[in-house]
Amino acid sequence: MTKLFKPYQLQNISLKNRIVMAPMCMYSAQDDGFVTPFHVVHYATRAAGQVGLIVVEATGVVPEGRISNKDLGIWDDTHIAGLTQLVDGMKAYGAKTAIQLAHAGRKATVDGEIFAPSAVAFSDAYKTPTEMTLEDIQKVIEAYKQAAIRASKAGFDALEIHGAHGYLISEFLSPAVNKRTDNYGGSQENRYRLLRQVIDAVRSVWNGPLLVRVSAEDYAEDGTTMEDFIVFSRWMKSQGVDLVDVSTGGVVQADIHVFPGYQVPHAESIKQGADMPTSAVGLITTAIQAEEILQNNRADLIFLGRVLLREPYWPLHAAKELGEEVTPPVQYIRGW
Numbered sequence: 173m174t175k176l177f178k179p180y181q182l183q184n185i186s187l188k189n190r191i192v193m194a195p196m197c198m199y200s201a202q203d204d205g206f207v208t209p210f211h212v213v214h215y216a217t218r219a220a221g222q223v224g225l226i227v228v229e230a231t232g233v234v235p236e237g238r239i240s241n242k243d244l245g246i247w248d249d250t251h252i253a254g255l256t257q258l259v260d261g262m263k264a265y266g267a268k269t270a271i272q273l274a275h276a277g278r279k280a281t282v283d284g285e286i287f288a289p290s291a292v293a294f295s296d297a298y299k300t301p302t303e304m305t306l307e308d309i310q311k312v313i314e315a316y317k318q319a320a321i322r323a324s325k326a327g328f329d330a331l332e333i334h335g336a337h338g339y340l341i342s343e344f345l346s347p348a349v350n351k352r353t354d355n356y357g358g359s360q361e362n363r364y365r366l367l368r369q370v371i372d373a374v375r376s377v378w379n380g381p382l383l384v385r386v387s388a389e390d391y392a393e394d395g396t397t398m399e400d401f402i403v404f405s406r407w408m409k410s411q412g413v414d415l416v417d418v419s420t421g422g423v424v425q426a427d428i429h430v431f432p433g434y435q436v437p438h439a440e441s442i443k444q445g446a447d448m449p450t451s452a453v454g455l456i457t458t459a460i461q462a463e464e465i466l467q468n469n470r471a472d473l474i475f476l477g478r479v480l481l482r483e484p485y486w487p488l489h490a491a492k493e494l495g496e497e498v499t500p501p502v503q504y505i506r507g508w
């Protein structure tokens with residue numbers, strides 16, 4: 173059997189294959205973060221396509237932490253009903269479900285005040301954030317905890333904390349953005365402190381699989397290093413994180429040279445260096461490419477982004493290509 177179609181045990185859940193839909197904002201929520209019919213169809217379609225685990229897009233734990241005012245939200249109990257519908261739609265076709273809990277930090281584009289570790293704008297096109305007080309930090313940690321409780325009520329199988337792409341947690345991790353002089357800035361331990369506290373807060377109410385997405389490279393001289401992420405990943409492991417989802421970039425403005433599998437070496441370095449399960453993402457588009465990454469132990473799961481927007485049935489095609497038997501939903505059997 174190929175590794176791509178071999179089940180994977182993610183803590184207490186079994187994924188039917190190693191294919192994961194990467195979190196992707198659809199900018200289609202109603203104002204105030206509510207699920208729309210589009211979301212239900214969009215995610216259920218990828219489940220029908222036989223994706224093993226679907227990670228629902230970045231979902232705001234507070235309204236001021238949204239990337240845009242069309243982001244999904246999970247800051248209020250009234251969001252739970254729509255999210256439950258999403259989960260039910262995906263589960264009906266056998267996918268496991270996760271949601272990415274997010275705070276956009278200085279990259280929020282919503283009306284009103286925005287917050288970050290330091291009062292420096294991402295670029296001229298963005299607002300200057302307010303430097304967070306210790307009280308502001310505690311509120312965000314509590315918001316993550318409440319969001320985890322709501323995600324659990326909605327029936328998600330797994331949670332992913334968004335610690336990548338220059339959003340709030342990523343901003344704290346990176347010395348290129350975090351200029352604080354208190355115990356949330358400076359040393360590795362201090363820059364990691366917010367993520368540590370968010371993980372502990374989520375873990376206090378959530379026993380299921382927990383993933384953290386990181387940007388393992390800032391593409392900036394004063395940014396984080398791979399050594400930082402090996403240390404951070406060891407800490408995450410000791411706190412009960414099950415897998416690190418390894419992305420890069422978005423922290424500061426930078427030219428990034430992208431090519432097929434460009435972030436796989438980062439996933440591999442963390443997997444080997446921290447003895448931590450990882451996922452690879454970024455221009456992985458073919459079944460053979462995914463199989464190579466898994467067989468060479470470079471990562472444990474394959475996250476697919478844009479290719480799943482183009483082709484929701486990617487897993488069914490990949491199975492054919494690799495000579496695996498995968499059963500589509502009964503209604504579609506005549507098509508395969």
Ligand code: FNR
Pocket residue numbers: 194195196197198229230272334336337385419453454455456475476477478479
């Ligand atoms: C993204 N990406 C992304 N990442 C993330 O952590 N949370 C998110 O909500 C989003 N939103 C998003 C929207 C859209 C339209 C795209 C195209 C991308 C990044 C995504 O998860 C993935 O890491 C990249 O797209 C690279 O993988 P692919 O697309 O090359 O397979």
